[in-house]
Amino acid sequence: MMRDAPILTAQPFTTLPDALRHTGEPSPWAKMTRPGQAMHSFLEGAFFDDERMLWLSDVPYGRVFRVSPEGEWTVAHQIDGEPHSMRIAPDRRRIAVDYRHGLIELDGHDGFRVLSTGLDGQPFLGLSDMCYGPDGTLWFTDSGRTSFSDPTGRVYCLTPAGDLRLLLECVPYSNGICTSPDGAWVYVAATRANQVWRFSSRLPETGQPMVGTFLQLSGGLGPDGLATNSKGWLAVAQAQAGRAYVFDALGDAIAEVRLPQGLWTTSVTFHPDDDHLLYITDAQHGGVFTCALPD
Numbered sequence: 001m002m003r004d005a006p007i008l009t010a011q012p013f014t015t016l017p018d019a020l021r022h023t024g025e026p027s028p029w030a031k032m033t034r035p036g037q038a039m040h041s042f043l044e045g046a047f048f049d050d051e052r053m054l055w056l057s058d059v060p061y062g063r064v065f066r067v068s069p070e071g072e073w074t075v076a077h078q079i080d081g082e083p084h085s086m087r088i089a090p091d092r093r094r095i096a097v098d099y100r101h102g103l104i105e106l107d108g109h110d111g112f113r114v115l116s117t118g119l120d121g122q123p124f125l126g127l128s129d130m131c132y133g134p135d136g137t138l139w140f141t142d143s144g145r146t147s148f149s150d151p152t153g154r155v156y157c158l159t160p161a162g163d164l165r166l167l168l169e170c171v172p173y174s175n176g177i178c179t180s181p182d183g184a185w186v187y188v189a190a191t192r193a194n195q196v197w198r199f200s201s202r203l204p205e206t207g208q209p210m211v212g213t214f215l216q217l218s219g220g221l222g223p224d225g226l227a228t229n230s231k232g233w234l235a236v237a238q239a240q241a242g243r244a245y246v247f248d249a250l251g252d253a254i255a256e257v258r259l260p261q262g263l264w265t266t267s268v269t270f271h272p273d274d275d276h277l278l279y280i281t282d283a284q285h286g287g288v289f290t291c292a293l294p295d
Contacts, residue, residue, distance in 0.1 A: 005253035008291050009260060010244075013279065014071030016041055016286030022061050029082045029099065030060040042283045045085030045129065046225065046267040054269075054288070056281065057083045059099065064106065067288070077106045085129045090136045090160075097127035097140050103158070116164060118142075125154065129176050129225065133201060134183040136160040141174035147192040148172045155188055157203075168208055171197070176226035176237065176267070180249070187214060187234060191222035196236060214251055225267030229275040233293075235268040237280065244268050244280050246293060257291045 021040035030039040043065075045057040054067040055076070064077040064086050077083075082099035086106065089095045094106040095115070102117040102124045118124040125144025132138055142154035153174035155167045168174070168188075176189035179201065188197045188211075198214035215234075217223060220241025227235045232249035242263040246254040259265065262282030271277040276293040 005246075005255050006294060007256045007258060008293070010257050010278075010280055010289035010291040012260070013288045013290045014067060014073070015288070016043070016065075017073055020063075020065075020073060020075065021286065027060040027082075033060075041286050042264075042266075043281050043286055043288075044225070044266045044283065045083075046269040046279060046281045046288070047087060048269060048272050049088055052272065054279065055086060056267075056288075057085055057096070059084055064094075064096070076109075077112075078110050079106070079112050081112065084127060087130055087132055087138075089138075090132065095130070095138070097130045099126045099128070102127060103140070116158075119164060119166060122166070125152075128174065129189075131178045133179045133186075134181075137183075137201070139177050139179065139186055141171075141177050141188065143171075143173045143175055143191075146171065146173050151192075153190070155186075165203075167199075167203070168211060173222070175222075176224050178226040178228050178234075181228055181230050181232055187226050187228070189223035189226055189236070191224060191239060194218060194220075194222040196223055196226065196234070215247065217245070220263075220265075224265065225269075225281070227268045227270055229270040231275050233270075233275070235270065235278055237265045237268045239265055241265060242282070244278065244291075246278065255291075255293050257293075259287075259289055261285055262287060 041058045056065045062079045066076040083096040086096040103115045104112045128141040128143040130140040138158040146153040151172040153171035154169045172192035175191040196215040199209040199211040221239040224239040225237040236245045242259045244257045262284040264284035266283045267281040280289045
């Protein structure tokens with residue numbers, strides 16, 4: 001599938017400083033996902049804000065980092081939780097999907113308030129990733145521990161009016177999520193199927209949207225974080241493969257980007273000032289890499 005695309009090597013940008021690496025007892029989340037292993041951090045959810053600061057979530061230890069263009073790290077938030085991803089909402093609130101608490105708003109350095117734990121009688125399984133569409137709709141995934149043996153991962157949307165709607169509940173680990181730049185399409189990483197799914201953001205009045213496979217991948221664990229740029233290119237972090245893929249809006253391969261170190265590729269994001277500059281996060285070593293993509 002990727003044989004006609006160039007294979008590129010990413011370059012190191014920055015690494016989690018030693019002073020910020022957890023050295024104590026692994027958290028319950030760390031023990032659940034990596035039994036018997038020490039875990040200094042697990043970085044997810046990369047995105048840039050309007051000031052060109054890079055944000056990263058550290059799931060097992062409840063931290064959200066802000067990284068300057070020079071690669072300097074700051075702990076912006078530290079909570080008693082498991083934030084998988086955070087975004088700055090259109091109204092400037094800092095909203096996060098937290099595996100333990102649900103949909104939350106971060107308040108100050110160490111505070112948060114729970115916005116939703118799910119629908120009545122249907123609590124979240126364990127939220128995974130999120131994105132805002134151009135119209136302010138929040139799209140997010142609820143993976144829990146789903147897989148092919150329990151293909152019940154969910155996808156939700158929260159409208160600007162505050163209406164929460166369950167869209168899908170059939171995904172083998174619903175993970176990364178993003179929209180096309182015009183907001184017409186929603187992409188979802190079905191990690192355990194090694195696929196990226198796609199459906200229209202123009203939802204039916206009731207019931208589930210029609211959804212199809214946009215990409216069939218192979219190797220590693222499967223796709224994790226997703227991101228698009230203004231050209232409509234889709235970047236895919238291929239978990240446990242040490243690489244990311246980039247496709248155009250038709251699904252044709254543009255590039256395969258390999259990391260010089262680390263296999264736990266978790267998230268990708270394009271620099272807001274350069275559609276050809278891709279940032280890739282590796283959770284194994286706590287590193288962020290960059291790659292200049294071809295035209």
